[in-house]
Amino acid sequence: MSSPEPIIKSRQTEKDVNGVSTQVVCTEFSNYIFIVLTQYGKIGTLISVTPDSRSNDISTPTFSTKVLLGKDEPLTHVCAKNLATFVSQEAGNRPVLLGLALKDSSIDSIKQMKEIIRSCQVW
Amino acid sequence: MSSPEPIIKSRQTEKDVNGVSTQVVCTEFSNYIFIVLTQYGKIGTLISVTPDSRSNDISTPTFSTKVLLGKDEPLTHVCAKNLATFVSQEAGNRPVLLGLALKDSSIDSIKQMKEIIRSCQVW
Numbered sequence: 001m002s003s004p005e006p007i008i009k010s011r012q013t014e015k016d017v018n019g020v021s022t023q024v025v026c027t028e029f030s031n032y033i034f035i036v037l038t039q040y041g042k043i044g045t046l047i048s049v050t051p052d053s054r055s056n057d058i059s060t061p062t063f064s065t066k067v068l069l070g071k072d073e074p075l076t077h078v079c080a081k082n083l084a085t086f087v088s089q090e091a092g093n094r095p096v097l098l099g100l101a102l103k104d105s106s107i108d109s110i111k112q113m114k115e116i117i118r119s120c121q122v123w
Numbered sequence: 124m125s126s127p128e129p130i131i132k133s134r135q136t137e138k139d140v141n142g143v144s145t146q147v148v149c150t151e152f153s154n155y156i157f158i159v160l161t162q163y164g165k166i167g168t169l170i171s172v173t174p175d176s177r178s179n180d181i182s183t184p185t186f187s188t189k190v191l192l193g194k195d196e197p198l199t200h201v202c203a204k205n206l207a208t209f210v211s212q213e214a215g216n217r218p219v220l221l222g223l224a225l226k227d228s229s230i231d232s233i234k235q236m237k238e239i240i241r242s243c244q245v246w
Contacts, residue, residue, distance in 0.1 A: 008161075008164070025150060032165070034166060038131075041152060043152040043155045046191070068192060097192075
């Protein structure tokens with residue numbers, strides 16, 4: 001018997017980002033938000049983005065990024081933080097598990113991708 | 124514009140396994156099959172299950188398991204291999220990325236979980 005409203009919330013969409021077809025899948029788990037952002041159909045590099053502190057002080061929270069699977073390149077960490085920080089913050093400081101397979105990592109494209117992630121909000 | 128038939132195939136279900144509510148999410152990527160099997164709503168321990176050889180010889184293929192996230196325990200590797208080997212084989216030797224958060228890892232339960240995974244076939 002499958003429930004009419006699945007307990008694990010998942011949304012996905014496909015959008016054009018500066019001429020490149022981009023797919024996003026967002027899935028909510030109790031301890032992680034799982035997001036795949038792919039322009040190759042692959043899961044790509046898998047990165048965990050974890051808030052360093054759960055304290056309620058007013059300082060800007062910092063995030064640790066760790067590549068779990070795939071090439072560990074500096075740009076990957078920058079993109080991951082840029083894309084996942086707002087998700088983690090909105091999701092009550094839950095860490096984000098992010099799969100990234102991007103052809104285009106320009107600042108403008110990343111900005112558009114954030115909006116696509118927002119359109120698949122599951123948190 | 125979201126396409127009517129999403130490019131990234133994903134299926135999920137919820138079943139009772141020996142009295143424990145069990146959720147499964149299966150998502151197909153071109154380079155990985157992503158499966159979460161959870162009895163806690165968490166993504167749990169994340170394991171990659173990778174076929175060691177893509178050769179076409181008649182010997183039984185072997186699989187490497189690696190814990191990417193969470194506790195690295197021997198039982199986790201056993202369960203992961205047990206659950207994911209048939210998926211990888213059916214999916215053209217694609218590796219499987221498996222999230223496991225199990226209350227009950229008995230042989231009988233694992234057997235039932237394999238059937239649930241099969242019911243969410245996306246490969």
